[in-house]
Amino acid sequence: MAFKLKPSYDVKLHFSGLSNTQILILALEASLQLKWNIEEVSPEGILFEVPMGLHSHGEEVILTINDTSEGEVAVHSQCVSIQFVDYGKNRKNIQKLQEAMEKVKSTLTPEEFEEKVQKLEEDFNRPLTEEEQAYLLENEKKSSLLYFFIPRKRFLATPILIDINILVFIIMIASGVGIMEPSTLSLLKWGADFGPLTLTGDWWRTLTCNFIHIGVFHLLMNMYAFMYIGLWLEELIGTRRMFVSYLLTGLCSAVFSLYMHGETISAGASGAIFGLYGIFLAFLLFHRIEKGKRKALLTSILIFVGYNLVYGLQAGIDNAAHIGGLLSGFLLGIIYVVGYRFEKSEAQKTISIVGELGIFSIFLFSFLILCKNVPPIYPEIRNEWDSGIVEAYFNGELEEGNGEGYSTDDSQSNSPSRHLSTYLPITDNDTWLTYYGAVEEFSCQYPSNWQKITGTQGMAPNVDPPLLRLLNGANQLIITSFVYDTQKEFEYEKELSLSLPTDQEGKPSADYQQTNVNIAGLPMTQTINLMSLDAPGRPGEKMKQIHLYYFQENKKRTFSFVIHLSDPEAMNDLNAILSTIQISK
Template sequence: MPLKPSYDDKLHLSGLSNTEILILALEAAQKLEWKIEKIAPEGILFQVPFNMYSHGEEITFTIEQGSDGEVSVRSQSSSIQFVDYGKNRKNIQKLQKAMEEARNSLFPEELTQKANELEEDFNRPLTEEEKAYIEEEMKKNSILSFFIPRKGFIATPILIDINILVFILMVASGVGILNPDTLPLLKWGADFGPLTLTGDWWRTVTCNFIHIGGFHLAMNIYAFMFVALFLEQLIGSRRMFASYFLTGLCSAAFSLYMHGETISAGASGAIFGLYGIFLAFLLFHGIAKEERKALLTSILIFVGYNLIYGLKEGIDNAAHIGGLLSGFLLGIVYVFSNKFKNPDAQRTVSIIGELGIFCIFLFCFIMLCKNVPPLYQEIRQEWESGIVEAYLNGELEEENENHPVISPPGNSSDRQFPSYVPIGNNDTWLSYYDAETNFSCQYPTNWRKITGAKGLTPSAPPPLLKLVNGANQLTVVSIAYDTQKEFEHTKKLSLIVPRNEKGQPSEDYKQNDININGLPMTKTTNPLHIGAPDEPGKDIQQISFKYFQEKNKRIYSIVMLLYDEEAAADLDAIVSSIQITK
């Protein structure tokens, strides 16, 4: 988030009238080569020019009425930066020193004469041109100016208004204002690989106008305002519109390539694209030399901070990177086009470059569509049939919980566990995906997914997935280790099987290597007694699969408890659908 550091101080100039103090400030500004933005009886607004000693700070010089020459001075950074390296404090020190030098260099009569002339200028009526200028400046400096299009500043207000309007419509339709649910985000057009790459191409556009809560919207608008202040007057409104849409498309495509199963929404990818364009102008001398260094430092700090912050879980940094890179490339095109003096030539080069960026996006998007995993098509079918909506609404889980428990024939005391419920005509298959571990599989709706399941021990992580049907269970656990040594040690322990009295592996434990969808796993099968050792209880079969992801130092454990032989086919089908994206 960009910051505007500032420094406040007070100057004491007793024995002088307010107008004489203003004269000294004006003389000092002239010596320091500061630009006078606004002058009034109560004070002056200065703009420090960009140079190696300044980032273009604003100096607010305010005279305290009735305070016998006490002046409040504030120096505030106007560019995007985290620290000012003491520049604001030095500005005030320079101003104070220059005012003292001006006071010593002016004779009292000369100072009085200049003050009288300034007083007369304050009291004269404003011309029509001055009134129009002041009115226009007030509009520009008003917060409302960011939302109302005007000549030379059309694209930014319209794009901001569209984002706000879409959010208002979403909230009006029942979407959560702070933490919207997944389903309404998908319905409104969030980017999601299984849908975007199987027909909903338009999501690459709509995702750039949808936000995941009011705070998300506010932060993006804030960042957008900062870059738009500089950029639209630099490239023009037409190119501003084109830049937002093109870099937004590229950010969506890169997000789909990196993690297509993640639901992505927000204008930040397109906004990073605008920062990429501005960065290209700074690096390739598209901006005046005296301003370039200060702005470049600020932009690099902003981009670097947000990319590092984007490493946090839940932030789509891939979209940020895709937008930034495409924006930088588009910025190079715009810098090159500006080298032509003829406006028609500039427009032609810009449009050719924009078409080139769009072709790059189109090629990448088509390739992604051609290489979609089979799971995406299955999720698409579930989405179109309404199964995904029912699942996200909790309707299918409620239905599963109402499956009847079939009592076994004979004495009920002979069996203490609920019976397996076979797949019925109304059952279908659901897809499960965990974005953090890239684990996915499918399971039938006659199996109930247990939510909120806890680990085996208080310190153990909860399972990714736990399915139950009667006494039959399937549990998936994934653990990542911090060091390679810890990973290797745990891997070695997990492959150890009990040994008999002769020190040989127990005959009850069968272990072999298998391959599931290209994933090398170790399968271990062994009997498991349910109940106390001195009671009849029940002997069931335990089947576990271990997958060791060396690159990420992560171990996946899939454990099945098979109580009913009829459930074996279901469990085998679930396991055979397992995929883990590397």
């Protein structure tokens, strides 16, 4: 068994004492006994199509005459669909052909043999009809790679859409975008799908993201898949439906991606291509496609879809877009199939258009719902995008943090005074920045007079680093998040976190004050105590420590906010920071 995309088998057969024409006669007569379809015949060889059956997946068999060696032919059998394994069917096809040719050879009389040879040679020597010439010309075009890029009658949408995808990528490269790995900022500027921008005004990203690719390999893989499905599908549904299908399923794949993980930057034609495969899958299941082709194509489609969905489970691949495109395409395909049940073309067109409007309505309704219920952090990210803070971050003008949000080191932050252990009040030159952690669904804002510290390690080797650590003089805020595997472990850590040191009588120490507070609408437990600060210039100074806990019961997650307060006036900043906290429930 050969593990290839399209397994094949090759062998050379010898028929001593026979001319090349006689061998062609044997092969043609053998194909009639085997009930193979004869696709093409010439003095150079024959192309057969093996019908689907218990012992075949619909392979293609090519018999090629060897001009330099009389009586020798090369036979090549290959799967026409993506199968990975042929289970020996290609080898068996060639064995069957050889056995049938030997049988024909033993049954034909010399007179019959000569009569068939003369007739075949006459057919070879006669002028080709216009239909035959057109057929050969079309086959020659199909063998050329340029065939997929040149629009023509009945094959218009596929090459135009492929050309648009390639042209957009070329223009991106010409403008300075990386050919192998475009930067995140480049993708956002060119129209990639990103929830905080798409759902706060850039609705057009749901369309443009289907023409933006993340590197040349991403483009080549998608265009190869597009070529394969385009050859079959456009002839089946027509040019107009092909255009509409690509755009509609692309929109649906984008909105499904926004619903599943709106904070992920998504780009590429794969969602729309999955939609086209979904349409073709509906036709294979419910439309009257020739039985011999249906099983081979269905096998190919299911393998493609299954492989890519499994492959898409790995990080960095937007499987949600694939699923959204596939489901919307399958639904659209069923609508087209229903339309084809009517004899009149007007009725077919009406049903198709009504169905397309229905799919678009589903997209539009879903998109509007998402826009109405955007997380509060999205408008803040939009403001930072519009103000240029996001671009400055990706251009390296801002400090890169541990999380997925944004941080800055402006001109004041880089000055030596920022590193002194003296609290610096907020000024008119300071701006408010946003931190956002997509995994924890946590966000907050902080003023730029507070320095974001990066590279902080977790409290233990197997513990994640803090989400955010801010410093201003000797004052700091440390925000951490922990997720526990079991409810029992969560409850135990919760009890441990809220326990207070005891005095000699076993009562909670008077140095610790614990109260329940509500911050930014979140119920938290606050513990305040004094701790000794040993720092240069401040030996033995007392510092207030404020520890806030928020327990997210439904996710077995604990958020910890630790404040070390040395300068009382810094508490105003800290209260303002805490008031911006947002945690998705």
